[in-house]
Amino acid sequence: MGNKTGTGPGAPEAEADTDAAAGGNDEIPADADGEGSSGAEGADGEESSPRAAGPEAAALAAGPARPSPRQKLAPLLRELPAALIALVISMCFGLSFGVNYGVSNQTAYMLGSLRLLDPSVLTKDFYAAGAANYHPAFAYVGWLLLAIDRGGAAVGWGLVVTVTLGAMCVYWLAAELLKQRRLALATFLLVMAIAFVTRTRSVAVTFIFDFILQPSTLGSLFLLAALPPFVAGRYLLSGVFLGLSGLFHANYLILGIGTFGLTQLLLGWSGGWKDLARRIAMQVGPAIAVFLLLSPLILSSVRSPDAARAHEILFNIRSRHHYAPTTFKGRFFPVAAWQMLGLGAGAWLLRGREGRGRRFGAAVLALAILIWTGTLLTTWVQIPRVAQVFVWRFAPFLDLLMQMLVCAASASIAARPSLLRRIPTAGLTLTLGGFVALAMLDNEGDLARALWLVLAPGAAGALIGAAASLLERRRVRLAPARALLLRFGAYAVVAYAAFACLHFAVPAVKSYRERSNVIKGMRGPEDDMYAWIRANTSKDALFLTPPQLARFRLIGERAIVVDWKASTYVPSELVEWYRRLEDVSGRKGFRSAKELFNGYGRLDAARLDSLQKKYKFNYVVVARGREKNLPGKIVYKNSRFAILGLAG
Template sequence: MLRPTMNEANPVDCTTASSPRRGWIPFALESLAITLLFALYVSALGPEVNEPHYLCKAKQYWNPAWLPHDFFLSAPGAHYTFYWTLGWLTLFFPLPVVAWIGRVISWLALAAAWRWLSFLILPQKWCSIATAAIWLVTLHYGHLAGEWVVGGVEGKTFAYPFVLIALGLAIQNRWNPAWVSLGIASAFHILVGGWAVVALGVAWLCVGRRSAPLLTMLTGLMGGGLISLLGLVPALLLTAGLPDEMQSEAHQLYVFYRLPHHLVVHRMSSLRQICFVAVAAGWAIFAWTTRGDRNTALVNSFAFGSLSIAAVGLAIDQICCYWLGDFDLGAKLLRFYWFRLSDVAVPLALSLSVGLRLFGAEQQPRRSTLRSVSIAVVLLATTIGLTLRVASRLTAPMPPADEMASVSDYAAWLAMCGWIRENTATDATFLTPLNQGTFKWSAQRSEVVTHKDIPQEAESLLGWKERRWRTNRYERLTTDQIRMLSRDYQIDYVVVDKQARPTFQGWDFPRVYPVDEHSDSPYEIFRIQSR
C-alpha cells in the first residue's frame, strides 16, 4: 500500500545525517521551542492526571516506610524501569518537584527526538515546530482511546522519545540501533515499546526489507529484546501462579469495568470514533500524495502498522463480545491496549506528511497561491486548536488530577489535606471518597481504596474489587458497619464529602475536622475508636 518508488535513500539523507553536528544551534533552539510548546500545551500546575498514581508508587518503592498501609502502593507494580530512573529523586525532593523534573526531562527528550525526526523528513529550519504543533492538535482532538504523549510524567513519557528515535534511525537505514531503541522504550513501558516493534516491523516489510535483510538485524533485535525484558518480566509476573478462574475475573474487571474507555471499542464514545476516523482519513490522503518520498513512506508504513494492530483489536472486540459472546476470552485479549499506538502514530504520520506537502518540495509557480492558502489554513486551524486547549487549561479551577477525580471544592480539599499532614500520625490509614485520586499526593497518608488507583497484579485487583464494593457509599453505613470496616482494613479516620453526600447524618465517632464547628468546609473527618 505504501511501497516507495525506489529503495535507495533520498539525497536529503546525506545532508540530514550530519546536520545535528553542523547545525547544533538551530537544533537546540528548535528543540527548546518545541519544549516550550509542550509546556504551553500542558499549561497547568500539577498534579497531572496520572502523576499521583505513578510517582506515589515510585516514592513508596524507594521508601517502603512511606504510607506502609496503603493498599494500592503495597500491591506489586509493573513499571520498575520508571521507578529506577526517576523514583530515587523522591528521596530528596517533594513529589511536585520530582514531577516537574520528570516533565522537563521527558519534554526535552521528546522535543529533541521530534526535531531530529521531522528534520529527516523536512530538512528546513523551524518547520519542526509547525509539525510538532500539528501533531499535538491532531492527537488531542483526534484520538480514539484516550492516549496522549505530552502531559504529566509517567513511564510512557520516557518511552515515546525512544519510539521517535527508532523511527529516525530506521529512516537512516540503521535498523539495529532502531530495534535497540525500541527495546529501551519497552523497558519503560512494555506496551508502548512492544506495539511499536510490531508497527516498525510492518514498516520494514513495506519499505526497508530490501535494504536491510532480516539476518542483518538479528543483533539489534536480540539486543532490544534483552533490554525489553526489564519491562516484560514484571508484566508477566502480574498474573503468574493464579488459578485460571481468578485471572479471568481479574481480566474482566480490568477491561469491562475499570478501563473500557481505553480498551473496548464498542464502549468508546461515538464522537471519539468519528474524530479518529477523520484524522485517519486525512492521513490516508496525505500519505498517498507523499508516497514517492522514501522517508515519509516509512513513517506512513509505521502508521499503517499501528492501524493494523487497532484493526485486530476491533476484530477481537466484535467477534468475542458480539458473535461469540465470550467475554472471558475478550477480556483476556483486549487488555493489551490494541488502540494505544494508533492514537499516536496516525497523527504523527499525518503531521509529517502535511509538513512535507506544504513546506517541503518545490511547487510549480502556478500552484504557489494554492500552496500559500493551504499553509495559512493549516496554521490557522492548528493555532485555533492549541489556543482553545491552552485557554481551557489556564482557566481550569483546579489541576487536572483533581478535576478528573471530581474534587468538589479544591481549596477546601487542600486545606483539609494540609491539616491531615500536620495533625495525624504518618502511618494512619484513611477511608476517603472513592472518586478522588490525589489524597496520597496532598495529604501523604495511606488510604483504603480509590477508583483511580487500580492495581495491575491480578490478585490485588480482586482485592481492589472487594474493598471498593464494601466501601461504596460508605456515608450511608451505620456506626457498627464502619467499625467493622475499620477492623478489617485498619482504618483510623474517615473523610466525608458533605457536598457530594448532602444527606449524610454522621456517626458516633468524634469529629476532628473541621476544628471550628462553624466552618463551612464540605469535608469532615471522623476518628475511628475501638477497632
C-alpha cells in the same frame, strides 16, 4: 548498524531514488533549498586554481586534507537556525500543557516514588505497599524529581521538558524524511499547528502527551525518538530508544516489539535471511532484553485462576473507556479520516528518497495493521487477550505520521508546484474525503481551521502551477519566476508555517498558568484536610476514605483501605481491589463508580463497625454532616469533611 553498505532493504546507500529516476526535474534540489554547494570553492573554502602545481600538487596527490574545525562546524551552523526555531516551538508546546502535580493518574503512579523517598509512609496500604508495581523505572524518575522538590514542582516542570524533547523528535523525524531543512522546518511547524489543537489525543482516551508526567509520557518520548533513526536506517539506535520506551511502560513494550518487528518484515529480505535477522535483532533486541527484565511482572497478569473475573472487572466496570470499543466507537472515524487525508496527499513521499520514504511507509503500514487488526479482534470477534494488549495506545502515533505526510506534501508542493503531479486523482479524492470528514467531526471548529491553514500552502502551489501551465501555453517566459520560486519558495513556506503555528501556539502558551496547579497552588477544604493529616497523624495510620478521594494517598501521605482510582492489573489483586470496594460501599456487584460513591455516602454505624473490625483502620473520613450518627471522636472538621478517630 542498519546503514552499512549492502544490497538489502537495510542498506539505504544501495537504494535508488525511484522518484528522482522517474522524474528528477520535479524534485527540489538541495541547492534550491539553500543547502547545496555552488561547486566554485575548493575544500578549504578558497577559489580553486588551475595553476596548482609543485608542492601543492604533491599534497593533493597525497590525499585530501583533514577538515578544519571551521569546516566541521559549518554543517551544524547551517542547521542551527532551523533547530532553534523548532526548539522554541517545542518549548511552547510543552508549556501549553501546564505545570501540574498530584492529580489524575499521578495519584497512583507517583506512590512508588513517594515510598522510595520516604519508606515509612503508606506501609499499611494495600495498593502502594502490597500490589505489583508495573512502572518500576518511572518510580525512580519520580523519586529523583520529588527529591529535588517534595512539593512536586520538579515533577510539573519535568513534563514541560519531556514534551519539549518529544516535539523536537517530531522535527527530527521531519528532517530525516525530507532531508531539506527548510521544508522539514515548515512541515514541523504545520504539524505542531495541528498538535496545539488536537493535544495529540486519539481513540480510546489515548494521547501521546497529557497534562501530567506519568509513565506513558516517557514511553511516548522514547517511542517518538525511535522513529527518526528507523527512517534513517539506523536500526540499533532506534532499537535502543524502543527498549527505553518499553522500560517505562509495559504496554509500549509489547506493542513496540510487535510493531517494529513487523516493520522489518515489511521491508523484506532481499538482502537474505541473515540480513533480515540482523535487522530484527538490532531493532527489537533491546526491547526483548527489557521484556526479560520485566517478565515476572508481565507474566503475573497472564497466569492466574482469577483471569476471567479480572477481565470482567477491568473491561466492563473499571476501564470501559479504554477496553470496550462500543463506548468509543465514534472516535474511530477521525482515525480513519486522518489516514485518508495523509495517504491521499502524501503517499508519493513514501517512494524513493534513498529508502527513507519506504521505511516511513513501513512504519505507517505496521501501525495500521496493529490498530485495525486489534480493533477487529475486539469488536467483530471478541478476544479479551487482544483487548488487554490495548492496541489503541499507538493510534495517536499513527495519526501523527498521517499529519506529517499531509503537512510535508503541502509544504513541498508550495515550494515546487510541479510536485502536484505526484498525487493521482484517487489521492486527491482521498484527501478531500479526509478533510471533509475531519471538518464535519470537529465540534468546536478549531481543527477545521487548522486544516485550512495546513492545506493552504499546497493549494496555493497548485494554483501557481495551474497558472504557470496556462501562461506557458501562451508562450510567456517563466524561467525567471521559476528561479525565484526555487530560490525563495522554501523561505516563504517556512514564514507561512510559522504564522499558522503561532496562531494556535500563542493563546495556548498565554493561558498556561491557568492550567498549572504548581504555579497557582491548590487550595480548598480537601487540601486543608491533607495538610492537617500530615501534621497531626502518625505515618503508619490507616484511613477509611470516600472512594472518590483519589489524591488522599499522595497528598495526605497516609494509607487507606481502597479507592476507585488506584486499581491494579494482576488478576488476583484486581479481584481483591473490587472486593474491598464492595465492602466499603455496601454495594455487592456494583457496576459503576456512581453506585460506589453513593453507597459510601450512606455509611452507617453498623457497617462502619464491621469494616473497622475487618481492616483495623484508625480514622474514617466522611462528608461533613455524616459524622453525627457514627461512632468515634471528631478530630478534624472543615466545610466539606469530617475525620473521626477510632480505637485501632
